[in-house]
Amino acid sequence: xxxxxxxxxxxIALLISFILIFFSLREFKTNNNxxxxxxxxxxLIQLFFSISSxxxxxxxYIFSDFSLVNVFENSHTNKPLFYKISGTWGNHEGSxxxxxxILVLFSTxxxxxxxxRDKNFKILTLLFQNILIVIFLIFLxxxxxxxxxxxxxxxxxxxxxxxxxDPALAIHPPLLYVGFVGSSxxxxxxxxxxxxxxxxxxxxxxxxxxxxxxxxxQTVGILVGSIWAYYELGWGGYWFWxxxxxxxxxxxxxxxxxxxxxxxLERRIGLYSWxxxxxxxxxxxxxxxxxxxxxxxLNSVHTFASDPSRGLFILSFLMVMIFxxxxxxxxxxxxxxxxxxMFSKESFIIANNWFxxxxxxxxxxxxxxxxxxxxxxxxxxxxxxxxxxxxxAPFLIPLLFLMTSGPxxxxxxxxxxxxxxxxxxxxxxxxxxxxxxIQENSFLLNLILFFSIYLVTQTLFxxxxxxxxxxxNISRIISHLGFGLLIFFIYVNHIFSIENNFNLKLGxxxxxxxxxxxxxxxxxxSVKNYKSIVGHFSISDLKTLKSxxxxxxxxxxxxxxxxxxxxxxxxxxxxxxxxxxxxxxDTDIFNIKFQVKPFMNFIWxxxxxxxxxxxxxxxxxxxxxxx
Amino acid sequence: MKKxxxxxxxxxxxxxxxxxxLSLDNEKIYNTQDLIGKKISEVEINxxxxxxxxxxxxxxxxxxxxxxFWASWCGPCRDEHPNLVRLSKIKNLKLIGINFKDNKDNxxxxxxxxxxxxxxxAEDKDGKNSINFGVYGIPxxxxxxxxxxILKKYIGPLNIKEVNEIRKIVKK
Numbered sequence: 001x002x003x004x005x006x007x008x009x010x011x012i013a014l015l016i017s018f019i020l021i022f023f024s025l026r027e028f029k030t031n032n033n034x035x036x037x038x039x040x041x042x043x044l045i046q047l048f049f050s051i052s053s054x055x056x057x058x059x060x061y062i063f064s065d066f067s068l069v070n071v072f073e074n075s076h077t078n079k080p081l082f083y084k085i086s087g088t089w090g091n092h093e094g095s096x097x098x099x100x101x102i103l104v105l106f107s108t109x110x111x112x113x114x115x116x117r118d119k120n121f122k123i124l125t126l127l128f129q130n131i132l133i134v135i136f137l138i139f140l141x142x143x144x145x146x147x148x149x150x151x152x153x154x155x156x157x158x159x160x161x162x163x164x165x166d167p168a169l170a171i172h173p174p175l176l177y178v179g180f181v182g183s184s185x186x187x188x189x190x191x192x193x194x195x196x197x198x199x200x201x202x203x204x205x206x207x208x209x210x211x212x213x214x215x216x217x218q219t220v221g222i223l224v225g226s227i228w229a230y231y232e233l234g235w236g237g238y239w240f241w242x243x244x245x246x247x248x249x250x251x252x253x254x255x256x257x258x259x260x261x262x263x264x265l266e267r268r269i270g271l272y273s274w275x276x277x278x279x280x281x282x283x284x285x286x287x288x289x290x291x292x293x294x295x296x297x298l299n300s301v302h303t304f305a306s307d308p309s310r311g312l313f314i315l316s317f318l319m320v321m322i323f324x325x326x327x328x329x330x331x332x333x334x335x336x337x338x339x340x341x342m343f344s345k346e347s348f349i350i351a352n353n354w355f356x357x358x359x360x361x362x363x364x365x366x367x368x369x370x371x372x373x374x375x376x377x378x379x380x381x382x383x384x385x386x387x388x389x390x391x392x393a394p395f396l397i398p399l400l401f402l403m404t405s406g407p408x409x410x411x412x413x414x415x416x417x418x419x420x421x422x423x424x425x426x427x428x429x430x431x432x433x434x435x436x437x438i439q440e441n442s443f444l445l446n447l448i449l450f451f452s453i454y455l456v457t458q459t460l461f462x463x464x465x466x467x468x469x470x471x472x473n474i475s476r477i478i479s480h481l482g483f484g485l486l487i488f489f490i491y492v493n494h495i496f497s498i499e500n501n502f503n504l505k506l507g508x509x510x511x512x513x514x515x516x517x518x519x520x521x522x523x524x525x526s527v528k529n530y531k532s533i534v535g536h537f538s539i540s541d542l543k544t545l546k547s548x549x550x551x552x553x554x555x556x557x558x559x560x561x562x563x564x565x566x567x568x569x570x571x572x573x574x575x576x577x578x579x580x581x582x583x584x585x586d587t588d589i590f591n592i593k594f595q596v597k598p599f600m601n602f603i604w605x606x607x608x609x610x611x612x613x614x615x616x617x618x619x620x621x622x623x624x625x626x627x
Numbered sequence: 628m629k630k631x632x633x634x635x636x637x638x639x640x641x642x643x644x645x646x647x648x649l650s651l652d653n654e655k656i657y658n659t660q661d662l663i664g665k666k667i668s669e670v671e672i673n674x675x676x677x678x679x680x681x682x683x684x685x686x687x688x689x690x691x692x693x694x695x696f697w698a699s700w701c702g703p704c705r706d707e708h709p710n711l712v713r714l715s716k717i718k719n720l721k722l723i724g725i726n727f728k729d730n731k732d733n734x735x736x737x738x739x740x741x742x743x744x745x746x747x748x749a750e751d752k753d754g755k756n757s758i759n760f761g762v763y764g765i766p767x768x769x770x771x772x773x774x775x776x777i778l779k780k781y782i783g784p785l786n787i788k789e790v791n792e793i794r795k796i797v798k799k
Contacts, residue, residue, distance in 0.1 A: 297650045308651040315651070319644050326636060330629070375650045501700035502733060582702065591702045 002060045003068055006147035009053035010097075013104070014137040016046040017130045024127035033119055035111075039126070043108045046133075050104040054088075054097055057146050061088045067153045070094060070146040076159040078529050086170030092294055092310070093146035095173055099290075100136050102181040106210070107133065110185050114206055121206070124192030125185070132184055139313050162530065162557035162564050168228035172221060176248055179218025180286040183251060185210045186258075187283035190276040191325065194332035200275075204266040207279065211262060212618040214282075215255040219611040222248050227604065231567060238603070241388045246367045247289030250360055254282040257356035259614070260349045267411055270340070273333050274353070280325045285360070287318045297371055344413050348406030355399045362391050393444060396487060400451035403480050404458045407473075423461050427454040440495050448491055455484035475620060479613025486606035489599045498596040503589045510592070516540045517579075517594055520549075530557040535581050535590065537568075550579045576600045662761045666775045670759045675726055675734070675748035687773050689721040691797050694769045695745070695785075696762050698729040699737035704766045707784035708741045714790055715744035720797050726750040727757055727765050770796065 023039050057070070061084050066072040074091045075084055089095040107129040114122060140146075164170075186207040193203045225248065230238040239245065258278040264271045295311025340347045366383040373381060409415075431450045440446060459481040466473060500512045509518045521536035532555045540547040553566040570577045578595040671680040686692045695711060697704040715722050724745035726734045731750075738748075751757050760769060761780075770779040770793055778796060781789055 291647075295651055297647070311651045312648065315644065315647050319640055323637075323640060330632070371650050372646055375646050501730070503699070503702070503705070589702070589705065591700060593700075 002056050002065055003147045003149045006053050006056040006060075006068075007141075007145070009049045009056065010137060010141060010147070013046050013049040013053065014134065014141070016042050016049065017134045017137065020046065020130045021127060021134065024123045024130065027123050028120060028127070035119055035122060039123075040111065043111050043126070047104050047108045050101050053147075054101050057094060057097060058085065058088050061085065064157060066155070066157050067150055068146070069148045069150045072150055072154055072157045074159075075157045076529070077156060079159065079165075080528060082167070082170065083165045086164075089173050089177075090164045090170075093140070093144045095177070096136070096140050096144050097146050098174065099177055099181055100133065100140060102177050103129070103133055103136065103184055106182060106185045107188075110189075110210070118196060118198050118202060120196035121189070121192050121198045121202070124196055125188045128188035128191050129184065132188070135317055139317075143310055143313055159529075159557070162555065162562045165529075165557075166228055166232050168224050168231065172224045172228055175217050175221030175224060179214045179216075179221050179248075179255075180251065180289065182210055182214025182217065183255065183279075183282040183286050186214075186279040187325075190279035191328050194276060194328055197332075197334075200265045200270075200272045203272070203275065204262050207275075208262050208266070209618055211255060211258050212614055215252070215259055216611050216614045216618070218248070218252050218255060219607065219614065222252060223604065223607045223611070226607075230600070231569065232564075238600070241366070241383075241385050243367045244293050246363050247285075247292045250363055250367075251282050251285040251289060253356045253360040253363070254278055254285055257353040258282060260352050264346045264349055270336060270346070271350075273329075273336055276329065276333065278353075280329065284318070284322055284325070287314065287321065291315055291318055292367070341413065343409055343415060345406060345409045345411050348402055348409060351402050352399070352406065355395060355402070358395065359392060362388070393448065397447050397451050400448070400455050400484065400487065403483065404451070404455045407462065407476060407480070408458075423458045424454070427457045430457065438492065438495055445491060445495070449488060452484045452488040452491070456481060456488065459484060475613045475617035477613070478616060479610050482606045482609030482611075482613060486603065486610060489602040489606055493597060493599045493603060496596075496598045500592075500594045502592055502594075504592050505588055505590070512594070514542055514596070515594070516542065517592070519590070519592075530555045532556070532566075533583075537579055537581075537592075539577060539579070539594075548577065550577065552579050552581045554581065554583060571601060573601060574598060663777050663780055665777055667769070667771060667777060668759045670756055672725065672749040672751065672756055675724075675731075675750045681747070681749060683775065686721075686723075686771065686775060690719040690773055691778075692721045692723060692771050693793065694723050694725060694760065694771065696725045696727045696751075696757055696760075696765045696767045698727045698765055699733040700729065701727075701765050703784040705737075705741065707766055707786075708744075710785045710787060710790045711744040712742055713787075714785075714793060715746075717794060717797055720793070721746045723747045723749060725757065727762075728752065728754045 020039065020042055023036070023042070027036065027039070057068075059065075060068050060071050061075055062081065064071065064075055064077045064084070066075075070091065070093050074094070075087045079087070087094075089098045107126065110129070111122065111126055114125075189203070189207050189210075193206075198206075222245075225245065226238045229240065229245075258275065261271050261275050261278060265275050291311065291314040295308070295314060297311060340350065366387055370381050370383055373379060427450070431446075431453050434449060434453065435446065438449075440449075459477055463474075463477050463481075466477070498512075498514065500510075500515075500517075502510050504510055504517070504519045506519055506522055509516060511517075516539070518538045518540075519535065520538055523534045523536065525532045525534055532553045534551050534553050537550045537552070538547055539550060548570050550568040550570055552568040555564045555566055556562075557564065565580050565582050567578055567580045569579075575596060575598045578593075578597055580593045581590045583590055667683055670683050672683070673680050693714060711722065711724075714720065722745045724747075726748065728751070734750075757765075760767075762769075766784050768779075768781040768785055768789075769777055771777055779793065
């Protein structure tokens, strides 16, 4: 029953998309200045059916309706309700439906709340958006239908992959999807702007909120994914340059570039074509990310069960999309001849953009090169952290410097400012203190630390200045502060992290340079959907003589049978103590991974600050637009 | 000019499409079994106890050599260790242990506790040398002949069946 209803709703949503495409094309040719009411009505109906189809899938998951193949493959009656719900998007088919829902939701919202009066621009955005919706709905129906039926109906489902049964991971995909799919709106709007020839300020105002929202969700999505990796994967790291992590980072670079370019566009100083290129590139990167994750061409903790036909569909769509976007761009892009003054705010923003594009290129090459090499020569290589650290780290220095100086330059000016000021003195002093505390010898690391301190100090000075003048650009200040702190804490964390690997038997004690680790007890527990072996470890710090107890777990999930290793993390404000254990088969020996990771909470908070700045800009938008 | 631009872009995207299309059918699991029959590459490996290095070319002096990649932190390595001790008793076979991404003291304690079956002990502190042997995880064991050709490759801990297999090959 639910299966039929779901299919019917999806088909209705598809038909309405065709109707909207038809109306949009017809409206585009008329001289009427108003968008007819029926387009609004049809958009709402489309949204209703699209959301309803998702709700039906959700109900099927909550009530464990195994007549749906998708529910049978990814759920189980014993699963806690929370994970039954998150299971809806924990698989390819369900998450694609969620993808489409966000696409439809954004398309409708754009139509209703966009303030731009240009009818053709709105109609064309709706047209492109509906073309995307049609393509993804057809993909859903013929290749990845979450409503496919199963007969005879099984009594039990196969269960959700246990490593996905985690609160952070339950919300990680929807957050990223809002970021990914949110970029579709400015992709469509950019193409529409080219054809309808709207002016730069209208374009900037139309797409800015969407860029901010998608950037915010993308940032928070990446953060939550990172936190999940830290807690769940049990390696003690939070970023692995895994190809799939990279595919969420690539659109983030472009979004960040776009976010800054729009500021220039808003003031009619230029970059019209560049903003269009970035808008197209962001969505292209989002679809590329989707392709990489879902086609299965990458080997990663994230990959969905692979299916080459699925990959072929997304790949073909991606290529056609890029091809048509380039075609429209070349056909309609206006010629621009803007000269920027060297020491003006806009040239700093352009420099920021080039850095972002450089970072994008580095990550894109690192992600795709192994795939290309394997296909062309058959040899397998893995590109890992050393490559990224080697290439990206030195470029953080000029980027941090630009972020420090740029915001204090004026628009369309070429006034050179002196760098020798109080901020520099304070920064150097703070750096020297840090240097004596850390005593790190690497020149590059010290430079990065200095420039991150410089950025943080400058931003705090800016905050003080703007509070005094009551002219606060709080969003920029918070974001840049967050970024400066992030880089600082990432490197301090890197320098001070301790890692020990060793084997222990129950009752044994291990002494490391700074700690004594005692394996006190082992206990078996039985929870609703898994059994677990809990180890009790007491950790004494040799310096402070304080002791704490850590309880790592080995969980054995029954549906499907999977073993996961749960890290035990004791976290205080400044430092995390991290312990995982794994058993060695047929022995009573356990392999212990013990880590001390300083400032982890500060890393998370820095990213939160960074994203908070973005969302504050969203709410301050109206005020800024009037200025 | 515009035509050339379109042609160039079309060629670029056709290339991208073809490569990504072909990669859809690639074997995703990293399989090093296809290295069997190939010669191992010539590399310098650091010795464990001294600052000397050894070139893989020197292994041509041995009739058969087993290269075993292990670490003290690796649970399965502990599992397979008795089997390595069994291998060490075969006469025309030299055993080389390559200690992988390990702490020296831990490695020494490991050998003290479990016995040292290796004729020669080398180390690969950052795991870079092991890449030359197609090793991406440990334990892994490679059997080579005097021409440095890979005869067998065992991914994961050696079991008794595999020890007997090696024994058979060496005795031929």
